[in-house]
Amino acid sequence: MLYFEDFTPGRRFGYRPKAVRPADIVAFASDFDPQPMHLDEEAGRRSILGGLSASGWHTSAIGMRMMIDAFLGRSASQGSPGIDFMDWKKPVLAGDVLSGFSLVMESRPSTSRPGIGFVKFRNELTNQSGETVGVSEGSIMFRRRDRGMRP
Amino acid sequence: MLYFEDFTPGRRFGYRPKAVRPADIVAFASDFDPQPMHLDEEAGRRSILGGLSASGWHTSAIGMRMMIDAFLGRSASQGSPGIDFMDWKKPVLAGDVLSGFSLVMESRPSTSRPGIGFVKFRNELTNQSGETVGVSEGSIMFRRRDRGMRP
DSSP: OBOGGGOOTTOEEEOOOEEOOHHHHHHHHHHHOOOHHHHOHHHHHHSTTOSSBOOHHHHHHHHHHHHHHHTGGGBOBOOOSEEEEEEEOSOOBTTOEEEEEEEEEEEEEOSSOTTEEEEEEEEEEEOTTSOEEEEEEEEEEEEOGGGOSOO | OBOGGGOOTTOEEEOOOEEOOHHHHHHHHHHHOOOHHHHOHHHHHHSTTOSSBOOHHHHHHHHHHHHHHHTGGGBOBOOOSEEEEEEEOSOOBTTOEEEEEEEEEEEEEOSSOTTEEEEEEEEEEEOTTSOEEEEEEEEEEEEOGGGOSOO
């Protein structure tokens, strides 16, 4: 189990590669972002994205799942107050295989809640050609090991 | 159809209210953010979020859908290069009813692609108690009306 104290600046967590299937792109878009280039191959080709492409929010959600599988799922995470920025640098196209990492940038104990601390991460996603498709930075709250189980 | 030219600074698009059902929270979390407070009512109550609460990425995706239904679905949107920030200010709990708006902050034609322009929005989500639960700012690309259909 990873606690606040384990997230020392410079520590890096690599993601396992994950394929983005056309059906997943369409399913997410149907619920949350039903724009033509996220729903239809031909509409995607006609758009500036160049093919059936994942909603940016889908790309972000996939990145979240990759973080969970890489380290967050075995941590004392207490959620996140937000993200500092999220750049969707290149389209994520149907069939792409994403990989990436989260890097600890800084950490600080909470002043208002002594049981938790904030850890700031930089998160990067790349496709199978080595192109960076997504970059974000944001903080996650973790319980502190030395303060017991309750925040 | 709304084009780049229609997004004048100060223009405001209100969202239709949308209920966040427990089953939706659990389904999204199972796919993308399987942390206990997003999967289980009791685990949520024990967390600092205070109940079964939507993943922040789910809240963001719901906000995206509310934008689509409010105006983006009838626009010449060409996608987004990213978001400047996203604050998840309060937990979104099962049963919450969200409303909100997008406000045009600024707009500029693309220098590299004469057929499109960038519009920066501020987007806010509130719950049924009038509490702001999410705030974000980011840009969306739109085709320009006077440049024809192809970017």
